[in-house]
Structure formats: C-alpha cells, structure tokens
C-alpha cells in the first residue's frame with residue numbers, strides 16, 4: 573500500500589471511532605493505538621497495521637444489545653449461543669465488518685485482529701496478539717498483574733498474551749461469569765503451540 577493510502581485509512585479509522593464513541597472510550601482507543609504501535613515497532617511488525625486495527629477495535633462498542641444481533645444477522649457474521657447470550661461480545665466482529673464496508677479495509681490480519689480482540693482465538697496472528705495485549709495494557713489499565721504483563725509484552729508477545737488471557741479467565745471465573753470457549757482454546761494454543769489441542773480439566 574502507498575503511504576498516502578495508509579495515512580488516509582488511518583485518518584478515516586480515527587474519524588470512525590471518534591464519531592461513534594464517547595470521549596472516554598475514544599480516549600481509550602487512542603491509548604490502545606499508541607500502545608499497539610509501540611509493541612509492533614518493538615517486535616518488528618508493521619506499526620501502521622497495528623494502529624489501524626486498534627483504531628477500529630472498539631468502534632462498535634456503544635450499540636444496543638439487539639443492534640449487535642440485528643447487524644450480525646444482516647451482515648451474515650457467524651456467531652454462536654455464547655454471543656446470543658452476550659451480544660456485546662459481537663462488538664469486535666461488527667466493527668471489523670463496519671471497517672470493511674465503510675472504510676474499505678481489506679487487510680485480513682487487521683480485520684481478524686479486530687474480530688478477535690475480545691475473546692481471542694487459537695492460532696491468532698501477530699497483529700491480533702499485539703491488539704489483544706495493547707487493549708489489556710494501555711497506560712490507564714490498572715490491575716495487580718498489569719506491570720508484569722507490560723514487561724512481558726516487551727520481551728515476548730506470546731507469553732505475555734498467555735499471561736493476559738489467563739488473568740482474564742481467572743477474573744471472569746472470580747466474578748462467576750462464563751468464559752468463552754475460544755479464550756480457553758487460545759490459552760491452550762499459546763501454551764502448546766505445536767501440540768494437538770488438549771482438553772483442560
């Protein structure tokens with residue numbers, strides 16, 4: 573892609589997020605974009621693609637529950653029973669489709685990163701790992717293990733993501749919330765990248 577095209581796309585993605593989100597959530601988006609860009613540079617990935625995914629990631633976060641289901645059905649976004657019970661989980665897949673339709677984003681890895689940023693996926697690509705982590709460690713995030721995850725993220729994306737997803741699962745369990753099967757599959761995959769996925773007890 574030409575540099576000019578990249579800049580135009582980044583500006584359009586920024587406007588999409590700004591136009592659809594409250595000030596508070598737009599500010600989060602900007603911090604995730606900065607963090608994603610930083611992580612991408614550190615790990616020799618394309619910072620513009622990481623930034624683009626981050627600017628889009630929460631663009632659909634402020635919609636009504638039934639709107640998610642309606643759009644997912646209209647746009648033929650596949651989803652399961654888990655999402656039907658928790659329609660907000662569709663904000664990633666809906667944002668990806670929105671960016672594809674309204675901004676013309678065609679980069680599959682960028683779209684996957686947006687789709688997967690909430691519950692993750694076994695086998696996710698590097699841009700996905702960067703966005704997943706950036707969302708969890710942007711500067712305003714504050715929870716007991718955040719410094720540990722921040723420092724791990726500087727060394728190794730996979731082990732930092734494993735730590736982050738493990739913490740997310742433990743946090744959901746502590747609050748008595750169901751954990752999406754994709755998150756457990758993702759953790760298995762991060763812990764045994766070459767092995768066959770095994771059942772967790």
Ligand SMILES: [Fe+2]
Pocket residue numbers: 629630633663689690
């Ligand atoms: Fe999100």
Ligand SMILES: [Fe+2]
Pocket residue numbers: 600604629630707
């Ligand atoms: Fe986010």
